[in-house]
Amino acid sequence: MDLINFRVGKKTISLQILDILLTERYEENLTDLPNDNPSFLGVKDYMGVPTPIFDLGIILNKRSSYETNQELVSMLKQREQDHKEWLVALEASIFNDVPFTKAKDPKQCAFGQWYYGFKTENDDLKALLKRFEEPHAKLHSLADKLLVMCAQGHKQEAIDTLAREKSTTFNKLMRLFESARDQIMLDHKPIIVFTTQDGQSPHIGLLVDKVEDNVHCDESDIKSLQEMTSIGFEIDAQTKKLMKGLVKMGKRHSVLIDPSAIFRPEHLQNYEPEETEEYGLF
Known part of the structure; x- marks a missing residue:
């Protein structure tokens, strides 16, 4: 049996190659139709055939990959803000002798707790996140170092060191937060997999994150x-x-999917297709 593997969130799903008519980039150009199925995205015309498109992420993971990515981006934005506030608190401690109550251990701040437990299959994002460790750990180590300087009467040295690290280590960390958010959104280029039951006409379309590979497997x-x-x-x-x-x-492992198990919305019977260009086969 010949299969094509696709990524949907953290899952790998497989479709028999004979069930696949073609794939195309999702451009958010579907026709909306009223439907209470949360995974139903709309209708796409293919060769004059109105084809319902379903989000496989919602079906399998209870949420779309877009929503998951947006949450991750929002979280990183908040963690960036956390570190801006962390630095302000350290400045207040050094300049005004205000007690410093923020995390000094890089593994104990909210970002560190997430960072050291997060796993991703995205190699580009994985490589980018790896670059966080050095500046993030170095920034947190400043707290004890500078507060000890102040306690020993070397306040000006602490102020100078803080200014230097703010323009280097801290700014590097801020740029990494921005790059990570951009990477997450730019890397998400979902694909519609048009499935077929007769090898010629489309049955439904399934929204997936990306094509992975093709494999042959035995029963x-x-x-x-x-x-x-x-x-x-x-x-x-x-x-x-x-x-x-x-x-x-x-x-x-991958989940072998039977696309014929998803039925078309009944109201498609009254849908009038729009003219559309013909797409190439997969």
Whole structure:
């Protein structure tokens, strides 16, 4: 069995290559239709066929990848603000002898607690986040260092050191926060996978994060849904309807999806397609 793997959030999903008609970049140019299914995004015309598009992230993860990314961006914005306030507090301690109550351990601030537990499959983001460790740890180490200087009567030296580190270490950290937010949003270029039941006309479109690879697997590599539920593996009703099984690929697994399990909204029967250009096959 030949499969194409796709990334949806932190999950890898697989579709049989015979179920795929084509893929195209999602441009948010769908026709909205009233529907109470949260995963239904709208309709896209392909060769005159009104094709419903569903967000596989919402189906499998209960939320879209866009929402997940937006939350991550907002969190990083807040953590950036935290460190601006951290520096202001340190300045107040050095200049005005105000007690310093912020985290001195880089692993104990809110960002550090997130940072040392966060995992991502995005290699570019992973490399960028790795660059945070040195300036972030160095910034936090300043608190004890400068407060000791002040306690020993070297206040001016502490002030000079703080000014130097503010223009170097602190500014470097601020630029990294901005770069990380940009990286997260720029890297998210979702794709519509148009599926087919007859090999010629589109059935539905599934929104995924990206194409990963193609693989060949034997039937023996697929753990059936019945096998999984019999050992206590719980699957919600909507996912269970879509899922053919779990495909073992070395040390990882992917979810084998049956796109025919998603039905078209009934009101598409009265939808009049717009003229659209023909797209190439996958």
